[in-house]
Amino acid sequence: MKKHTIDILHFEDNPADVLLVRETLSEVRSIACRLRDVGRLSAGLRELAAGAPDIILLDLELPDSRGLASLAAVKKEAGTVPIIIMSGLADEDLAVRAVQEGAQDYLIKGRLDADLLIRAIRYGIERQKLLVKLRAAMDQINTLRGLLPICACCKDIRDDRGYWHQIDDYVRNHSAAEFSHGICPDCVDKLYPELAAGKKVKKRSDEKGGKK
Numbered sequence: 001m002k003k004h005t006i007d008i009l010h011f012e013d014n015p016a017d018v019l020l021v022r023e024t025l026s027e028v029r030s031i032a033c034r035l036r037d038v039g040r041l042s043a044g045l046r047e048l049a050a051g052a053p054d055i056i057l058l059d060l061e062l063p064d065s066r067g068l069a070s071l072a073a074v075k076k077e078a079g080t081v082p083i084i085i086m087s088g089l090a091d092e093d094l095a096v097r098a099v100q101e102g103a104q105d106y107l108i109k110g111r112l113d114a115d116l117l118i119r120a121i122r123y124g125i126e127r128q129k130l131l132v133k134l135r136a137a138m139d140q141i142n143t144l145r146g147l148l149p150i151c152a153c154c155k156d157i158r159d160d161r162g163y164w165h166q167i168d169d170y171v172r173n174h175s176a177a178e179f180s181h182g183i184c185p186d187c188v189d190k191l192y193p194e195l196a197a198g199k200k201v202k203k204r205s206d207e208k209g210g211k212k
Helices: 015-026 041-050 068-078 092-100 114-143 167-173 185-191 193-210
Strands: 005-011 032-038 055-058 083-087 105-108
Touching (some): 041 068, 105 114
Parallel strands (some): 005 032, 083 105
């Protein structure tokens, strides 16, 4: 079975660090990796516009961009592509802020080894997939929290394309809810008065028989 090749876009202007990542990934035997190196933010953004990679390795200090501004610019263009920060700084505060602003991980260049890097890449890709699914599920839930046009007579709901749906079909398609159908007492009284009358007589009879 052919292995999937992970397409990696690497933002790094230091040739020694480019070589370090290439040599580290060359030690990985379990997964094939294709590494594309760019030395400037502008060049990387052009690469992203041409086609999204599976994951991005990003040095925050580039010739044309510095700090978390680099992350913001890449994230804006990358969309849902996971981003791992590759830094020479062991800065705990910066690492936390980078993750808070959308990075999947923060790795220190001087502490890299093949297992650590490939694990971060694989986990970053899988975590991002889960986040995308979670956001899609939340979007479906939020649809039911908005203003829904509903017919005052038949109670059908109109979707955003102008089509009308039965309320149970609409809710089922926009959430994880399922329905079991029954009939409420008020509707029994209106639609089946003879059945409702029989139940009431039986109830009164039971109550009367139960008294001492």
